[in-house]
Amino acid sequence: MSPAITSPVPPRGPADHDVRDQIVVAATEHFSQYGYEKTTVSDLAKTIGFSKAYIYKFFESKQAIGEMICSNCLREIEAEVVAAVSAVDRPPEKLRRMFKAIVEASLRLFFRDRKLYEIAISSATERWRSAIAHEEFVRQLILEVLQQGRDSGEFERKTPIDETAAAIYLVMHPYINPLLLRHSFDHTDEAPALLAGLVLRSLSP
Amino acid sequence: MSPAITSPVPPRGPADHDVRDQIVVAATEHFSQYGYEKTTVSDLAKTIGFSKAYIYKFFESKQAIGEMICSNCLREIEAEVVAAVSAVDRPPEKLRRMFKAIVEASLRLFFRDRKLYEIAISSATERWRSAIAHEEFVRQLILEVLQQGRDSGEFERKTPIDETAAAIYLVMHPYINPLLLRHSFDHTDEAPALLAGLVLRSLSP
Incomplete structure (x- = not known):
């Protein structure tokens, strides 16, 4: 995972759809390893290196990420x-x-x-x-x-x-x-x- | 349940198919109340008032009783x-x-x-x-x-x-x-x- 992604502050000015894609790619990886049901948005935030609040700016819930996948x-x-x-x-x-x-x-x-x-x-x-x-x-x-x-x-x-x-x-x-x-x-x-x-x-x- | 059924010694000389029926009826009742998966043959034996060994004379396993039902x-x-x-x-x-x-x-x-x-x-x-x-x-x-x-x-x-x-x-x-x-x-x-x-x-x- 690149340093830009693991930084707790999102990289300056990425297009929204890029961030959404980033979250979806990381979530797919995480779900496939730990399972969808067991994973929380906090787990995802920790893995990606975003704050939970930042993820919620792009997806209203874990299900919304699951829906996208x-x-x-x-x-x-x-x-x-x-x-x-x-x-x-x-x-x-x-x-x-x-x-x-x-x-x-x-x-x-x-x-x-x-x-x-x-x-x-x-x-x-x-x-x-x-x-x-x-x-x-x-x-x-x-x-x-x-x-x-x-x-x-x-x-x-x-x-x-x-x-x-x-x-x-x-x-x-x-x-x-x-x-x-x-x-x-x-x-x-x-x-x-x-x-x-x-x-x-x-x-x- | 009749006293004859709850006795730990089976009633004298019942036809085999009667005993099998008795076990199946009691097991159906028990499974429907407590669930098939959770019930053991010991549970059934206790409920019917037969010994476990006696039940095994008629059915080789819980699954055999389930099969019959x-x-x-x-x-x-x-x-x-x-x-x-x-x-x-x-x-x-x-x-x-x-x-x-x-x-x-x-x-x-x-x-x-x-x-x-x-x-x-x-x-x-x-x-x-x-x-x-x-x-x-x-x-x-x-x-x-x-x-x-x-x-x-x-x-x-x-x-x-x-x-x-x-x-x-x-x-x-x-x-x-x-x-x-x-x-x-x-x-x-x-x-x-x-x-x-x-x-x-x-x-x-």
């Missing part, structure tokens, strides 16, 4: 999912890729490095804004791909689109929410292909 | 599901009823009275025989209804039946396994109809 992580999953979906043209293939990318990115980010696991669990348990926004992202993406498939004539149009979207969301839910995902490990290898296959059969015109 | 509970869910499925003739309607009955019976037995909640959670976490047998029951029932629907021409036959059955099982899994079900509460009202609808669309010939 969680958001960053969820944005990463979302970027991967969007990339996977955009890489192909046809809506059926988009849907297949979406299932696969969500499961893979969620598993890796929530569990493989276990860094964000505890924060993700808190976020899902306490229904943080970041978790709700992530679910909303998935719902929207499902709706978009459905609409594209209906427009291209590749998906059926008899069922109200909201009903179809809600059902597909429910099918994906155990692989989006880390609380359920940790109990779905036995199925994560086969689930994306099996479920995407079932969903695509349900969409055939 | 759990099995009874799961058999009850299964009986309800079978009744719901048998009450109608057509395979599509059978599948709809199956989704609804599984969610309703599981919610009621695992959560509404909370009596069996902790045992159900242990059973699912530690993959007890009773939990595995229950999953197997659901898989078999799905396969049977699928076969009936294929025979009657109401379900498509192109997809290998094992693949179809495995995918439908995955869709139901969050509502069968109590570890997932406790995180699916937000969806239990709408899920049975939405998911059964999606699955039935996927099965149309």
Whole structure:
């Protein structure tokens, strides 16, 4: 850690977002070592070398820092999912890729490095804004791909689109929410292909 | 509790299954009051008025008693599901009823009275025989209804039946396994109809 960061007086005139980033980077490191639940804002202040009051100028609570870390992580999953979906043209293939990318990115980010696991669990348990926004992202993406498939004539149009979207969301839910995902490990290898296959059969015109 | 039960010497000549039932009834009561995890076989022995050694003649461990309670509970869910499925003739309607009955019976037995909640959670976490047998029951029932629907021409036959059955099982899994079900509460009202609808669309010939 650089001397500037460990100084109890923040460096003169850093842009606010730089300080926020500094706090988030240090907090991520600290949480991953000592756990999110056990860490207090005082612990963080001591580690970073800021005063507690200074941290509170940028984040109103520990949860707000956790939210930011969680958001960053969820944005990463979302970027991967969007990339996977955009890489192909046809809506059926988009849907297949979406299932696969969500499961893979969620598993890796929530569990493989276990860094964000505890924060993700808190976020899902306490229904943080970041978790709700992530679910909303998935719902929207499902709706978009459905609409594209209906427009291209590749998906059926008899069922109200909201009903179809809600059902597909429910099918994906155990692989989006880390609380359920940790109990779905036995199925994560086969689930994306099996479920995407079932969903695509349900969409055939 | 009757004097015969509280006597440290078991009553003369009871049939083995009667004693087993006696132990299971007393244990269910005790677990529901003090919790499954915290209770020891010694606690149970004291409450029932049997010696610990006598209990071990009938059950090799606390888990064996828990398994029996759990099995009874799961058999009850299964009986309800079978009744719901048998009450109608057509395979599509059978599948709809199956989704609804599984969610309703599981919610009621695992959560509404909370009596069996902790045992159900242990059973699912530690993959007890009773939990595995229950999953197997659901898989078999799905396969049977699928076969009936294929025979009657109401379900498509192109997809290998094992693949179809495995995918439908995955869709139901969050509502069968109590570890997932406790995180699916937000969806239990709408899920049975939405998911059964999606699955039935996927099965149309």
